[in-house]
Each structure stands twice: as structure tokens, then as C-alpha cells.
Amino acid sequence: MGGAEQQYVKEAFDTNWIAPVGPHITAFEQKLSEISLNYNIAALSSGTAAIHLALILLDINHGDDVICSSFTFSASVNPIKYLGANPILIDSEADSWNMCPELLEVAIKEGISANKKPKAIIMVHLYGMPAKMDQIMHIANSYDISVIEDAAEALGSTYNNQPLGTFGDLGIYSFNGNKIITTSGGGALVCEDKEMIEKARFLATQARDKAPHYEHSVIGYNYRISNVSAAIGLGQLEVLDKRVMQKRKINEYYKKELSSIKEISFLEENEGSFSNYWLTTILLDESSTIDREQLRLHLEKDNIEARPLWKPMYLQPIFKDCKSYINGVSENLFKSGLCLPSGTNLTEQELERIVKKIKELYEA
Numbered sequence: 351m352g353g354a355e356q357q358y359v360k361e362a363f364d365t366n367w368i369a370p371v372g373p374h375i376t377a378f379e380q381k382l383s384e385i386s387l388n389y390n391i392a393a394l395s396s397g398t399a400a401i402h403l404a405l406i407l408l409d410i411n412h413g414d415d416v417i418c419s420s421f422t423f424s425a426s427v428n429p430i431k432y433l434g435a436n437p438i439l440i441d442s443e444a445d446s447w448n449m450c451p452e453l454l455e456v457a458i459k460e461g462i463s464a465n466k467k468p469k470a471i472i473m474v475h476l477y478g479m480p481a482k483m484d485q486i487m488h489i490a491n492s493y494d495i496s497v498i499e500d501a502a503e504a505l506g507s508t509y510n511n512q513p514l515g516t517f518g519d520l521g522i523y524s525f526n527g528n529k530i531i532t533t534s535g536g537g538a539l540v541c542e543d544k545e546m547i548e549k550a551r552f553l554a555t556q557a558r559d560k561a562p563h564y565e566h567s568v569i570g571y572n573y574r575i576s577n578v579s580a581a582i583g584l585g586q587l588e589v590l591d592k593r594v595m596q597k598r599k600i601n602e603y604y605k606k607e608l609s610s611i612k613e614i615s616f617l618e619e620n621e622g623s624f625s626n627y628w629l630t631t632i633l634l635d636e637s638s639t640i641d642r643e644q645l646r647l648h649l650e651k652d653n654i655e656a657r658p659l660w661k662p663m664y665l666q667p668i669f670k671d672c673k674s675y676i677n678g679v680s681e682n683l684f685k686s687g688l689c690l691p692s693g694t695n696l697t698e699q700e701l702e703r704i705v706k707k708i709k710e711l712y713e714a
Contacts, residue, residue: 355585362581372577381587387516390547397502397524397537399573402429403550404498404520408470419449419474420663421680439664439674448481449473453675455489470496475504478628483509483517506594506626515540530593531586533579594626596694601627607705613638629689648711659687
């Protein structure tokens, strides 16, 4: 916590605004809007809820094809299945590890040839690293396909000085406990179109029609954030810039201290990209005598948690039958990559201990 959260939460308690309605939600949405090109915001219970509502707003129905990044967390893909639609999984390019524009266009062309044009694209900014948005948006616009921009891990990152989450038709933020700022659990839907966001808020509050009684003409969802969680978010937003700075500082520390180990490389920013470096990730060279699991288990022995990179969705049992366009990039990343401890509360002593333990294995 940054310090101001308790003040805002106390206000929520003092004014008795505890339920999923209240002034802190409005204030939180306004503050988010100010860092998102003044786009309209619907604060929700999770990033997953935001993706689900985005698909509904784009009129995705049972049997529709929706293109999605394969190298991501399952929450990017699950909402497609909620609606009975078909995920079409796209592998990564090696520069940013995000959706490969070339494979994206191949998938779209094949869909059109089969008389089943994809209805939407969900693309992810992995680990806070911007995807190749100029290419992806050019392709999407060329074929008139809507884009949902999953920036759950990328709040504070930019591409050509534009905030991530504001390129697509709809953007997604997450405030889960592991994100760069947190509301304990929460997310947001971002859109330039005010009517879309108003509809999202309506659907997120059980789609209750205007009437003195409870009247419902469409299916709704319990997806609105609570006023207390929004109060936490207000305090967190005050330290967002500091969090981004600290994440980048942690990334630079690892790069500097591990530069002597030639078998280790890092995910780097490309031209026009500014990453929040939500997680610092490393790749172990294929020629190395030490593999990803050896290093992970070596750190674990000293109570240091490092995690493999995301397992691609096309390799997940639940999505193994989904149509996918594969070039092998994400599978190789999964086999060779690790996420290092990256919390903004890491002390200098803890970072030194992590680096020392990694060097210890390579110097043995």
C-alpha cells in the first residue's frame, strides 16, 4: 500500500458507502480516465469481467470465432468460452513476445476464405511489454475487425507515447493483487464511446431496467467494483508512477548484475515501447548446461519463488482442440523462460540475495 488508501477507505466507512455503489467509484473512474486519454471507464470486479463484457458489447455469440493471443493467462481466453464462441489462438513474435501480426493476418484470411470471418481480436500486452500495435491495428482496421486490448499487466506502459489500453475498440485493465496497483480484486473497461461504457455499467449491475420495482429485459451480471475497493484504488493511483519507476529500477538491477552470465537474456523494449516491466523475465540460452527447472528449483531451495513463463494456451488441456496458428516462439519461451521476483516492496538486500543465488549456480 502507498499510504493514502486508508484515508480513502476511512471516508467510505465514515460515509457508509460500502456496497457496489458510491462516490469513490466515480472518483476512481475519473482518475483512471485522466491517465487513459480521457476515455470513458467502467470500474469492475475483475479484468476477466471486463473482457466478458467487452465481448458482449461487440455482440459475440455462440459459434462465433474470436482471435486471441496464445501466450497469456487463461483469463484472456476463458470469456470467449463463456459465450460459447470459438477461440482462435495466435502464437507470438520474438521481439515483444506478443501476438504475431503475420500469423494474425493468415488466420483472418483463412477465416474469410472459409466464409467465417473472425468477429473480434483479443490481443495481450504480456508482462507489461507493448505489442506491435501499429501493425496489429492496421491489420484489424483493414479487415474491419474489432480489437479488445488486454492491458491487464500493462497499466503505465505506452506505445509511441500513447497509453496501452487505448488503441483498440475496448481496453482492459486489471487490479488483481499481483498487478502494478491493486484494489485487492478489480478491473476496468476502457472505451472512447460513452454509450458503450454506460451499457457496460448497466450489464455489470444485473441489468436492472429503470422502474420502481425489479425489472429485467436482458441478462445481467454482478460485475461492478465495490466502493471500498475503489477507495483503495484511489490511493493506489497516487503511487502508480512510483510503482512503474520501481519496477523499471528492479529490471535494470537484474540486467546489470546478471550481465556477466552470457546464457541469460532479458525481454527488451522495442522502438516506441515503454514498458512498466510488471515482471522481470529472463531467457536461458538453449546451449546452456543449466535449464529453466534447474534454476527455478535452485532458487526455491533458498525460499525464492521464480515461475515459468505462461504456458501457451494451445498447450493447455482445456484449449487443446482450439484452432491455432503456431510458429513455436511461445513454446520455446515457456521451456526456457523464468519470471524473477519483481515486487515493488523488494528490499536491496533481497535483490542482492536473489542475484547471488543465481550466480552461485552458474559459478559452481
